[in-house]
Amino acid sequence: MGWARGLYSAALHLLSPLIWRRVRHEHALTDSRGGAGESPRTLRLGRIPETPPGERMLWLHCASVGEVLAARPLIEALLARYPAHRLTLTTMTATGAERARALAAARDDARLISRFIPLDFPAAAARFVSRLRPELALLFETELWPNLMAACRRRGVPVAVVNGRLSPRAFRGYRRLRPLMREALACVDWLAAKSSADAERFEWLGMARERTAVVGSLKFDIATDDTVIGVSQRLRTRLGERPVWVAGSTHEGEETRLLAAHARLRESYSKPCPEALLVLVPRHPQRFDAVAALCARAGMRVARRSRGEWPTGECAVYLGDTMGDLLALYGAADLAFVGGSLVPIGGHNLLEPAALGVPVLTGPELANFAEVAETLLAADALVEVADEAALAAALAELLGDPAERHRLGEAGRAVVAANRGALERTLEGLARLLPPK
Known part of the structure; x- marks a missing residue:
């Protein structure tokens, strides 16, 4: 030795x-x-x-x-x-x-x-x-x-x-x-x-x-099987026409900012359709209860996936407090924010929603995925925001622009395909x- x-x-x-x-x-x-x-x-x-x-x-x-x-x-x-x-x-x-x-x-x-x-x-x-x-x-x-x-x-x-x-x-x-x-x-x-x-x-x-x-990167060879896509489609059908965004792999200190962005979004979102829904998926399961309590303190009604609860029209947050469902939840959304990026964690896998053709948003903390982020940004397939105020503004703009959402989603899908x-x-x-x- x-x-x-x-x-x-x-x-x-x-x-x-x-x-x-x-x-x-x-x-x-x-x-x-x-x-x-x-x-x-x-x-x-x-x-x-x-x-x-x-x-x-x-x-x-x-x-x-x-x-x-x-x-x-x-x-x-x-x-x-x-x-x-x-x-x-x-x-x-x-x-x-x-x-x-x-x-x-x-x-x-x-x-x-x-x-x-x-x-x-x-x-x-x-x-x-x-x-x-x-x-x-x-x-x-x-x-x-x-x-x-x-x-x-x-x-x-x-x-x-x-x-x-x-x-x-x-x-x-x-x-x-x-x-x-x-x-x-x-x-x-x-x-x-x-x-x-x-x-x-x-x-x-x-x-x-x-x-x-x-x-x-092997992450570009991400598998999106028919089972995941089927679950996503059923979720989207049941959610109906309301605008839905997912915040996945979130961390302590980040959920507070995301809930603040969601509150701004719900206040500013003025189109004649149901209120926006945030699907919130914490990175670590030991924090599920704490995040549910955080939503309640923010005055937002929450439905918990682990309990079989469904986000009815008055629900502001659907808590993805189960393991292994993040890809399916991404696939059911209009927009996806990838967590670990509004706090100094270094980000998480931006390619999971991109592979599903879902437009991707991120915060500025991307040290762990710098090369992936640069590739997506070069293809104009990623929206980077500095803070919760910028996130709320980007969400409102994109939810009101179906053509731009489609372009972003297809650009992200093309980046994944090109780099396999x-x-x-x-x-x-x-x-x-x-x-x-």
Whole structure:
């Protein structure tokens, strides 16, 4: 073990009381156990069933909900291209695990397995890899766990980073850990970067240029299946002619601004049609109740999707407090605002509504999706607003202009279609690392 990873591992052990407190808290908030009778400690120490001898296993790790959704086309493609393999999908967060299990249940396919990734203690990492015995480890975006990567290297498991990205903010943090990152990246056999800027940041941290390729963003290969479209159409039909906008993946401090924009919109919206409806979808399920209370304090009547309530004409807000429905809710809207962008989070996936042909609005905080935002802006397929007042004005203008909404929606759809292909390029690179089918 190199000195940097040794110090890192020692720090993890010193911080373990705080780490375990956070793990227990998250599991309690989400009521996500991950397995009958299994405690968080068992789940997070790599104590998984051993892969039976002769069974071929792939392993893909995603951080949380957004990454699982973005990785779905890759998951489907891997299961289709490697029918002799099973695929273990791991997540770090309990909400991510819920989404992974929902994906596995929707497929009704025993070949897709959902598990928690172990905490990156050396023994837990070694135990997990030795029991899973994957033929290939895939780490999605920025999920660089030094002890897990080292455990793969010791057992001869090829490691690939797919959809690799390093935002400027993340890069500044990793720069302070450059010796540790150099040691971790030495375990990576192939890195598929989203952009040349991401590739350069990885290379500065120690990733070998000859093992790096710029393939584009997998997010452009977003899947919009008929089931999602069907749910969207039924929702839109039931909502009728009232103007509807969705605010998806919202965060604390952001909902207050969105509700203020909605209040302005409802006051200024003067066309002879029902009042505007905001479909509000918080990013984290543990905040659903708090956001419902926030709507009530703002004087807005709210219907909650989780309770089967329907937004009648007097309802101002429809709270999307269920998991896995955001795409369908986007598809039922006239306009979509993507959250994490009016507060310093860095934004979320602008391509989800764009792929459905729904006009996209965003705030100015877009560090995590800078390249995607630039591509959409260059095609005049994105409306960026500075604050809630500008958002209310943009909403009112667009809701009164069906032709411009149609143009924006089609422009966004065209951007997604024109930039597809990262999935195929990623699969071609991975084929060089996998043994024969």
